[in-house]
Amino acid sequence: MSRWKPDARGRLEKAALELYNDKGFDATTVAEIAARAEVTERTFYRHFGDKREVLFQRNALADVLAHATATAADHLAPLEVIARALAEAAPVFEERAELVRQRQAVIAANPELQERELAKLASLVSTLAHALRARGLEATTAALAAEIGIAAFKVAVERWIDDPGRHTLAQHIRGTLDAARHLTAPVEHAAATDEGSFTGRQNVA
């Protein structure tokens, strides 16, 4: 523990996620995380406020979405604006695929963490709705578009995690938003796959 190694933060995150998956989030202590990462507890607390913060770090997603939405071309449909904004944010996740997969598993196993995750997603919806209103979209339409966008993003991340290496997250985001569009069409019951083989019939009133 005395020899300095680079990237203490990265090792702490990796150690924490492994322990949360192995032992459960509640049963894991900061001391165990620090030991596995070969740093002191004090180093842990230099990087994270507590155990939960490892899972809910401030990341660039909200900023990337807000900026991409603000700067998208004027003529684009709201869901197209969102699709492009989410695609811009995708590399943040792509680069950390294994950590994202572990994080999802930890959260899925713990109702309190699920509530926190829902709050985080709701905050992304607000950010996105705000950026869409700033483009001139009426408030409830902006709220609806943002809800659909983040819902599609959530589903896309789950699809991507279950689909090791076949498609990028950006492709899953695009596919999921296309699926959202086609949900208005009457579908055969064999229905859609994640490769976009939808019936394609439109049922627009």
Next chain:
Amino acid sequence: MSRWKPDARGRLEKAALELYNDKGFDATTVAEIAARAEVTERTFYRHFGDKREVLFQRNALADVLAHATATAADHLAPLEVIARALAEAAPVFEERAELVRQRQAVIAANPELQERELAKLASLVSTLAHALRARGLEATTAALAAEIGIAAFKVAVERWIDDPGRHTLAQHIRGTLDAARHLTAPVEHAAATDEGSFTGRQNVA
């Protein structure tokens, strides 16, 4: 407080929502709720486990959604199934418009209650996704449709509350789901109103 009056539960709910709005949720005590409703605290606890349960009562919504989804005609598009299921559930809310309005205001003012509300909505998404899978819809498509449906429901309830008497909740649900369909179209920036004046152009790849 000695004379028996009918509908203690209804009076408790009304008293609680008034107090939560006037004083704030945290500052309100069960003793105050009981006093305003002219019942004993013991009567309060016969009806509700705690202060929070007044806001998060078990209601028929999940059951109505599940049943309506299970029994909808085979050929209907997923979002049409959801639109009809939500319309069936609307009277539960219509009959309690003022209480729903007060409840939303209390929740909007309290982050902890917001987290609880998000969890309740997420549980509705699960119920609906389960019912859609039972109709033969592929799992992530069902999840996506359920997310969009509940997001539309949430936005429709907000629109309805802000629109005293002009449209029914069922009409707002229909309008919001139509709006969701039209969000794929490039829109003029004056954009959509809650009366459905969308551009109507479709931009399906």
